[in-house]
Amino acid sequence: MFVRIVKMSFHSKHINEFLILFEEKKEFIRNSDGCQLLELYQDKTNQEIFFTYSYWENQSDLENYRNSSLFKSVWAETKTFFNDKPEAWSVDKKVSLQ
Template identity: 70%
Template sequence: MFVRIVKLSFHEENIPAFLENFEQMKEKIRNAPGNRFLELYQDKNNPCIFFTYSYWETEQDLENYRNSELFYDVWTFTKKLFNDKPEAWSVDKLHSLH
């Protein structure tokens, strides 16, 4: 299992549209094959910056999602709202303390 972190930066006036779309799509994304966890964060100092944080069983599961109609629909809508290029990291979780 690995973690995917994506940084998204929006024009302030586009934040409500992004949040509404995320609300509509989050269960579909979470239920994509191989997805085990999904969260959305908003930066405390810059409310225009958001992060998605998701767990995937395999890199192929993420690639399958990224090549799916669902991702196409989500990304086509979301990318029109950006004020900066998104950034993404795929990382391995080394420790988790509860």
């Protein structure tokens, strides 16, 4: 399993639109093959910055999701709200807090 972290920065006027879109689509994303977890975080000091954390069984599951019509439609709409280029990392989880 690995974690995908995506940092996104939005124009303030589009934050509500993004949150509505995320609410509408989160369960579809969570139900994608190999997706174990999807969470959304908002930065405490800059309210325009958000992070998604998603856990995936393997790289091919993430790639299959990224090639899906679901991802393409969600990403096409989401990127119209950006005020900066998004950043993404795929990382291995090394320590569990449980």
